[in-house]
Amino acid sequence: MQEYVIELSKYFLAGGMVLYAFCSLYAFRYRKDNERKRIFIFQNILMFVVQLIAFVDLALVSRDVRYLFLYAFVQIFLLTAITLVTLIYEQANRLLLNNMCMLLGIGLCMLARLSFDKAVKQYIIVMLSLAISLAIPFLFTRIRFLKKLTWVYAAVGILMLGIVLIMGQVTHGSKLSYSFEALGGITFQPSEFVKILFVFFLAGALWEDISLNRILLAALLAGMQVIILVLSKDLGSALIFFVGFLFVVFIATRNYLYLLAGIAGGSLAACVAYRLFDHVRTRVLAWQDPWSYIDNQGYQITQSLFAVGSGSWFGMGLLKGNPKAIPFVESDFIFSSICEEWGLIVGICVILICVSSFLTMMETSLRIHDRFYQMIVYGIGVMYIFQIFLTVGGGIKFIPLTGVTLPFISYGGSSVMTSMFMFFIIQGIYIRLQQMGGRKIVRRANDQEE
Amino acid sequence: MSEERTTKKNKKEIVRRLGNQREIKLTFVFFLLLFAGMIGYLGHFVATSEQDMVNNSYNSRQQILLSRNYRGTIYSRDGEVLAETVLDEEENEKREYPFKNLFAHVVGYSTKGRMGVEAQANYYLINTHTSLSNKVANDVAGVKNPGDNVYTTLDVQIQEVADKQLAIYRGAIVVTEVKTGKILALVSHPDFDPNEIQNIWDDLVENQSSSVLVNRATQGLYPPGSTFKIVTALEYARENSDTYQNYSYQCNGAYRNGESKISCYHGTNHGAVDFRKSFAKSCNSSFANIGIGLDRTQFEETLEGLLFDEELPLTLSYSKSSVHMSADMDTDEMLQTSIGQGRTQITPIHLNMITCAIANNGILMKPQVIDRVENDEGEIVKGFKSDVYGRLMSEGEANILTELMTAVVQEGTASKLKGLDYTAAGKTGSAEYNNVKGESHAWFTGFAPAEDPEVCVTIIVEGAGSGGDYAVPIARRLFDAYFKEEMQ
Numbered sequence: 001m002q003e004y005v006i007e008l009s010k011y012f013l014a015g016g017m018v019l020y021a022f023c024s025l026y027a028f029r030y031r032k033d034n035e036r037k038r039i040f041i042f043q044n045i046l047m048f049v050v051q052l053i054a055f056v057d058l059a060l061v062s063r064d065v066r067y068l069f070l071y072a073f074v075q076i077f078l079l080t081a082i083t084l085v086t087l088i089y090e091q092a093n094r095l096l097l098n099n100m101c102m103l104l105g106i107g108l109c110m111l112a113r114l115s116f117d118k119a120v121k122q123y124i125i126v127m128l129s130l131a132i133s134l135a136i137p138f139l140f141t142r143i144r145f146l147k148k149l150t151w152v153y154a155a156v157g158i159l160m161l162g163i164v165l166i167m168g169q170v171t172h173g174s175k176l177s178y179s180f181e182a183l184g185g186i187t188f189q190p191s192e193f194v195k196i197l198f199v200f201f202l203a204g205a206l207w208e209d210i211s212l213n214r215i216l217l218a219a220l221l222a223g224m225q226v227i228i229l230v231l232s233k234d235l236g237s238a239l240i241f242f243v244g245f246l247f248v249v250f251i252a253t254r255n256y257l258y259l260l261a262g263i264a265g266g267s268l269a270a271c272v273a274y275r276l277f278d279h280v281r282t283r284v285l286a287w288q289d290p291w292s293y294i295d296n297q298g299y300q301i302t303q304s305l306f307a308v309g310s311g312s313w314f315g316m317g318l319l320k321g322n323p324k325a326i327p328f329v330e331s332d333f334i335f336s337s338i339c340e341e342w343g344l345i346v347g348i349c350v351i352l353i354c355v356s357s358f359l360t361m362m363e364t365s366l367r368i369h370d371r372f373y374q375m376i377v378y379g380i381g382v383m384y385i386f387q388i389f390l391t392v393g394g395g396i397k398f399i400p401l402t403g404v405t406l407p408f409i410s411y412g413g414s415s416v417m418t419s420m421f422m423f424f425i426i427q428g429i430y431i432r433l434q435q436m437g438g439r440k441i442v443r444r445a446n447d448q449e450e
Numbered sequence: 451m452s453e454e455r456t457t458k459k460n461k462k463e464i465v466r467r468l469g470n471q472r473e474i475k476l477t478f479v480f481f482l483l484l485f486a487g488m489i490g491y492l493g494h495f496v497a498t499s500e501q502d503m504v505n506n507s508y509n510s511r512q513q514i515l516l517s518r519n520y521r522g523t524i525y526s527r528d529g530e531v532l533a534e535t536v537l538d539e540e541e542n543e544k545r546e547y548p549f550k551n552l553f554a555h556v557v558g559y560s561t562k563g564r565m566g567v568e569a570q571a572n573y574y575l576i577n578t579h580t581s582l583s584n585k586v587a588n589d590v591a592g593v594k595n596p597g598d599n600v601y602t603t604l605d606v607q608i609q610e611v612a613d614k615q616l617a618i619y620r621g622a623i624v625v626t627e628v629k630t631g632k633i634l635a636l637v638s639h640p641d642f643d644p645n646e647i648q649n650i651w652d653d654l655v656e657n658q659s660s661s662v663l664v665n666r667a668t669q670g671l672y673p674p675g676s677t678f679k680i681v682t683a684l685e686y687a688r689e690n691s692d693t694y695q696n697y698s699y700q701c702n703g704a705y706r707n708g709e710s711k712i713s714c715y716h717g718t719n720h721g722a723v724d725f726r727k728s729f730a731k732s733c734n735s736s737f738a739n740i741g742i743g744l745d746r747t748q749f750e751e752t753l754e755g756l757l758f759d760e761e762l763p764l765t766l767s768y769s770k771s772s773v774h775m776s777a778d779m780d781t782d783e784m785l786q787t788s789i790g791q792g793r794t795q796i797t798p799i800h801l802n803m804i805t806c807a808i809a810n811n812g813i814l815m816k817p818q819v820i821d822r823v824e825n826d827e828g829e830i831v832k833g834f835k836s837d838v839y840g841r842l843m844s845e846g847e848a849n850i851l852t853e854l855m856t857a858v859v860q861e862g863t864a865s866k867l868k869g870l871d872y873t874a875a876g877k878t879g880s881a882e883y884n885n886v887k888g889e890s891h892a893w894f895t896g897f898a899p900a901e902d903p904e905v906c907v908t909i910i911v912e913g914a915g916s917g918g919d920y921a922v923p924i925a926r927r928l929f930d931a932y933f934k935e936e937m938q
Contacts, residue, residue: 306510308503
């Protein structure tokens with residue numbers, strides 16, 4: 001009996017995920033939220049079905065009741081998130097909310113499979129993040145001085161990153177975080193939070209002035225942050241910041257030359273970094289030919305490839321694979337472990353859900369008339385999708401490995417909290433847009449009459 | 451000036467109002483393409499590399515699969531067990547090879563590394579496609595699931611004949627089906643008992659000189675000797691497609707060119723020979739004469755086309771054959787190369803593949819040793835169809851060579867195959883090695899029936915003597931065995 005359940009759960013889980021991912025893209029066919037509503041409710045049902053299958057499977061295979069408790073708690077979180085957000089903010093973007101919950105649910109389940117303790121820790125941080133995040137949209141519709149803090153964002157960003165560079169803790173060879181001994185050894189990774197400040201800074205600097213001088217000034221301040229990150233050996237974040245800057249300048253100026261100059265400059269910088277830093281060379285080497293260095297530099301990536309390759313389309317089944325053979329699987333290679341145990345189909349669905357979220361952000365930014373907010377939504381969108389590209393592409397040898405997290409799924413408090421803040425900032429701007437949208441349309445009608 | 455400035459300002463204003471929708475859409479399309487590429491790459495990776503990933507010895511998931519499934523059984527083409535996993539009284543798993551030494555190299559072993567079919571089919575053997583109800587029953591009973599079974603193309607009777615004929619000699623025998631590329635027998639001597647691999651491993655590894663673990667049929671590199679005249683003849687016929695039949699040469703036992711001298715085997719004086727007779731009698735002097743006139747650049751291309759110095763379409767581990775051919779090669783080396791001595795080295799399986807292509811009108815079928823994979827209830831999990839590798843020579847060229855090789859049997863060095871129920875065709879070789887005169891490996895490569903070829907054999911007996919005396923009789927036994935079995 002149990003064997004039947006376990007075997008069939010694979011296919012039902014994949015089926016549920018495919019349906020969900022399909023809905024998350026199909027929803028774009030409809031323009032208005034009330035038309036999409038039925039899809040969203042269907043998505044919620046699918047989400048709870050997938051959760052049920054995954055956790056029951058986990059409990060059955062392991063014969064460990066703890067998973068059922070965690071299951072209950074995760075469901076409480078998902079229910080709370082969906083009901084509270086929709087109750088408090090009627091105009092919230094349901095698709096973005098559903099996608100976030102789906103990814104968080106999957107992430108917590110996979111984490112529980114990899115390390116129960118880490119899943120519990122992550123769960124607490126997710127709950128805390130939700131509590132804080134719920135206030136963000138409210139603040140966004142009230143606060144008016146965000147546009148005036150441009151240089152403050154930059155200064156705080158440089159300061160926070162600088163402190164890590166000088167006093168930070170070394171994790172896996174990179175200076176990423178500082179630790180608060182007084183708070184029970186909580187570590188805090190500023191580069192995650194600075195991402196948000198960075199986008200605000202770019203939007204503030206460029207929303208009303210795109211003269212060459214202003215762009216050079218922005219480039220200088222952004223460049224300082226990127227260089228600090230490179231020096232801290234946090235190459236993934238450095239790349240995300242750089243790409244974010246490049247695209248925001250592009251959208252602000254609409255000038256393709258800046259994009260080209262940026263790409264040329266980026267390539268040059270990459271070459272210089274390749275020559276200067278040993279750890280950059282190692283990454284490239286491991287990407288080009290991991291099999292020749294399978295014992296050392298290529299170990300991580302080959303183990304990740306084994307995981308993805310062994311999983312095949314429907315996966316080996318929860319707890320039936322060996323994802324822990326990959327070093328740092330919970331943070332940097334969680335996508336590979338999903339592919340291994342749930343299969344490639346689920347893996348691709350996860351990517352599609354992320355793409356759907358990105359599409360929502362781009363759609364939102366298209367409709368915003370206030371440049372400042374448009375750039376924030378756009379900037380967050382680009383940095384979000386590029387981070388997914390880095391972590392998924394790195395884990396499957398599509399691009400060199402940079403070691404960044406998969407938003408909402410990877411283990412890491414700073415990462416999941418920042419990702420939630422980002423999504424709720426977009427919710428705030430979306431709600432603001434909905435509220436002002438009515439007024440705009442009226443005004444436009446008046447314009448035409450004149 | 452001031453006017454200009456205001457228009458500029460206006461333009462800027464307009465631009466700002468028009469908005470940046472196009473750029474946002476472009477950004478989206480850019481990332482969409484990037485992700486489409488990545489998902490495509492991911493799908494391609496999983497679809498094509500799954501087996502390699504599971505088979506890699508660094509992949510710990512093999513142990514996981516083996517802890518859940520018994521290793522499957524390997525069968526011969528008619529269902530005899532070649533390798534199976536059995537349980538002893540203490541429920542310990544043991545891999546058994548009922549035919550002991552007979553299939554040592556081709557079926558191989560699965561502990562102490564893997565070799566042969568055990569290595570090639572590892573992925574299938576450790577996975578299971580047993581029915582769900584069986585899985586449930588096994589789960590309840592607390593036993594492992596049976597792994598999938600692999601049916602090979604190997605024929606026990608022909609393998610036994612080949613093994614018996616090679617007897618105490620070192621060497622190798624390859625027997626294949628011409629039209630399908632199926633390997634019927636693959637013998638390499640000296641051999642070992644894979645049942646004892648745990649106990650004898652250290653000795654085998656230490657004792658490098660006998661190289662027992664090397665599969666001579668696919669990994670052994672030998673000088674081709676006169677069997678290489680097939681290649682030289684092909685090149686000559688290619689370069690002189692209209693006039694090759696008019697070729698004539700007066701053999702007096704040796705060919706001289708400056709300092710260089712090529713002698714016929716045992717100094718035999720062949721007298722006046724044409725192209726056909728030069729080949730049938732394996733006249734070294736005549737072939738040295740042919741070789742010196744060949745266009746070396748074209749010859750290089752022909753050799754490449756016959757897969758010298760190239761990867762072979764073979765899933766068993768093999769060595770690449772090597773040949774040296776260039777426009778600026780000195781005369782002596784060119785003469786030596788033309789008659790299959792010099793620096794040329796070939797594996798028996800490669801020579802077999804060239805022979806098969808001749809027998810199959812110029813088209814090479816990929817050699818195949820796994821026929822199908824079945825689950826424990828006999829349902830086919832995966833079937834392997836015979837697959838064309840490509841054309842190695844034109845149909846006309848294949849016919850010319852078939853004619854020449856028939857003459858070798860009818861009036862030449864393989865006369866021990868003459869006057870049987872079937873017409874055989876082939877080429878003998880007596881390849882000198884270690885530069886010692888008189889000591890030679892006995893070669894034969896050929897097929898039967900010549901009119902409509904079915905089976906192809908390649909034999910090398912190390913240090914036995916002439917191919918006509920030592921390899922041809924083995925070929926006869928193999929042909930006999932094949933046709934006898936076909937009659938039944």
